Amino acid sequence: MRCRHARKLISQYIDKELSSGETKLFSAHIEACAACRLELEETKELSRMFAAAERVSAPYGFATRVLAGIEADKRPQNRLSHIFRPVLVRAAEVAFACVIVVIGFFSGRMLITDSPAPLSAAEMRSTFHLDVFESAPPDSIAGAYIGMTGVQNEK
Amino acid sequence: MDDIEIIRNFKHGEADAFNDIVLKYQDRIFNLCLYMLRDTHDAQDAAQDCFIKACRALHDFSPDASLYTWLYRIAVNTCLDYRRKRIQSRMDSHSMAEDMPSHMPSPEKLYESREISEVVRTAMQKLPEKLRAAIVLREIEGLSYEEIAEIMDVSTGTVKSRISRSREELRKILVRKL
Incomplete structure (x- = not known):
């Protein structure tokens, strides 16, 4: 038996799943091969660790919680609500979105009707002049600046 | 009953x-x-x-x-x-002590077995799911290959292969770790 084949049989050897013929061949190989023997020992150690590992009991109250869960699962209204809840939630979301869109539409229309009439081209141009400097008092910073730079309105 | x-x-x-x-x-x-x-x-x-x-x-x-x-x-x-x-991003912040088992072994035995089971459980997280299921059913639950095959809905040949691969992977992980 070759090492590659022997290593594939280690797990089944531990579980006593090999035939008697396979077991004899495997045992003979293990006797002769130190590397496979080491691997067998390490795998056996793993099984010993599993055997020593803690078996945990269900926590206190677990059975009570399970039975309460089963009772809740049996109630017909719960099953119906479980089935229909996603549909109802989705319908509410759609209705809410529609309301928001309608409110947005009407409030937008209200803004449009209440807004002042658009400026004419001449009115628009009149906003570009520099009359704003005229209102600056002479003792203010703006007035001092105008005085220093000697800016003249073209008006 | x-x-x-x-x-x-x-x-x-x-x-x-x-x-x-x-x-x-x-x-x-x-x-x-x-x-x-x-x-x-x-x-x-x-x-x-x-x-x-x-x-x-x-x-x-x-x-x-x-x-x-x-x-x-x-x-x-x-x-x-x-x-x-x-x-599974959250850490195992809830200690085992929070849910005390109903049948307590001695404290020394409990400590030792908890340490071992923690090492084993941690190593097992690195296994693919199907290999983990096979090794748990074999090593923790002590089921036969035939029973595991029935539970996992696969052939006994597949069970042999999965258990063998699980042990091989776990052995490598634990040899590196210990």
Whole structure:
């Protein structure tokens, strides 16, 4: 038996799943091969660790919680609500979105009707002049600046 | 009371019949879920889901089959679903001490076995799900290859291969670690 084949049989050897013929061949190989023997020992150690590992009991109250869960699962209204809840939630979301869109539409229309009439081209141009400097008092910073730079309105 | 009698009582509408099943199998199912999922709270949720699914389906259960392999199959599939759905990012912050087992071994034994089981459980998280399920059923639950094949719905050849690969992977992980 070759090492590659022997290593594939280690797990089944531990579980006593090999035939008697396979077991004899495997045992003979293990006797002769130190590397496979080491691997067998390490795998056996793993099984010993599993055997020593803690078996945990269900926590206190677990059975009570399970039975309460089963009772809740049996109630017909719960099953119906479980089935229909996603549909109802989705319908509410759609209705809410529609309301928001309608409110947005009407409030937008209200803004449009209440807004002042658009400026004419001449009115628009009149906003570009520099009359704003005229209102600056002479003792203010703006007035001092105008005085220093000697800016003249073209008006 | 044996399983066949419990199932018969359940099918005849005895209200408490399922309680007997929960009480009889809760430790084994919870333990299986804990080794599969590692997190105590996830294991509780998965074990509870397993029993609820079993209760829903028990009317269709054939008495020819074994109840515990059937329950194990539900539990393994539930755990596989849990792992697929949840990215296990949160740490195991809920210590085992929070949910004290009902049958306590001696403190020394408990400490030693907890340390070992923690090492084993941590190593097992690195295994693919199906390999983990096979090794837990074999090493923790002590089931035969045939029973595992029935639970996992695969051939015994596949079970042999999965258990062998699991041991090989775990041996490499633990040799590096220890």
